[in-house]
Amino acid sequence: SQKIEQNSEALNIQEGKTATLTCNYTNYSPAYLQWYRQDPGRGPVFLLLIRENEKEKRKERLKVTFDTTLKQSLFHITASQPADSATYLCALDIGSGNTGKLIFGQGTTLQVKP
Amino acid sequence: NAGVTQTPKFQVLKTGQSMTLQCAQDMNHEYMSWYRQDPGMGLRLIHYSVGAGITDQGEVPNGYNVSRSTTEDFPLRLLSAAPSQTSVYFCASSTSRQGGKETQYFGPGTRLLVL
Numbered sequence: 001s002q003k004i005e006q007n008s009e010a011l012n013i014q015e016g017k018t019a020t021l022t023c024n025y026t027n028y029s030p031a032y033l034q035w036y037r038q039d040p041g042r043g044p045v046f047l048l049l050i051r052e053n054e055k056e057k058r059k060e061r062l063k064v065t066f067d068t069t070l071k072q073s074l075f076h077i078t079a080s081q082p083a084d085s086a087t088y089l090c091a092l093d094i095g096s097g098n099t100g101k102l103i104f105g106q107g108t109t110l111q112v113k114p
Numbered sequence: 115n116a117g118v119t120q121t122p123k124f125q126v127l128k129t130g131q132s133m134t135l136q137c138a139q140d141m142n143h144e145y146m147s148w149y150r151q152d153p154g155m156g157l158r159l160i161h162y163s164v165g166a167g168i169t170d171q172g173e174v175p176n177g178y179n180v181s182r183s184t185t186e187d188f189p190l191r192l193l194s195a196a197p198s199q200t201s202v203y204f205c206a207s208s209t210s211r212q213g214g215k216e217t218q219y220f221g222p223g224t225r226l227l228v229l
Contacts, residue, residue, distance in 0.1 A: 102159065
């Protein structure tokens with residue numbers, strides 16, 4: 001069955017540095033991959049989507065890469081701030097691409113220290 | 115728009131009791147899903163729907179029923195609650211309009227404790 005693994009459960013970095021989170025998957029070739037942010041006690045919030053024919057996508061201080069050969073996505077937050085502290089989830093489509101049927105990684109909790 | 119709303123926020127059940135978790139969205143989204151989230155496990159898909167009257171199973175459907183009689187509502191039923199169903203439940207919706215069918219909008223969650 002499809003598996004998604006995120007590189008670590010927790011990542012601690014200093015304010016101003018770049019945070020890099022990893023998402024690896026197996027047994028599938030998804031049409032797209034998504035990244036979500038989740039704060040304690042709240043539902044996930046969509047951040048970025050990258051398609052299989054896109055190598056990289058950016059949104060403000062966020063950058064996502066997608067390597068379908070390595071079956072890996074990297075999520076970068078540049079010039080990190082304490083407000084970026086949250087859990088970040090990657091997700092990919094396991095349906096036909098028309099249903100939004102997603103599976104999620106277990107998440108990486110990022111702590112940015114002042 | 116209120117977005118995706120879920121009720122109740124928190125519920126305690128005894129083993130064997132039944133209950134319905136409510137989910138509603140006011141964005142006219144075709145797609146709706148239910149997930150559960152457990153520590154260290156990430157979000158796991160329970161059931162999903164691509165439109166009114168159409169539902170299908172996700173990764174972990176056992177012990178749960180759904181129906182979708184309207185576009186707005188997608189209730190999740192626990193027929194006979196078990197301690198293994200203690201979890202946080204999230205409902206989500208999405209639409210193929212505006213080119214964003216893949217983007218899920220999540221509700222605030224229902225925290226369920228089964229004793």
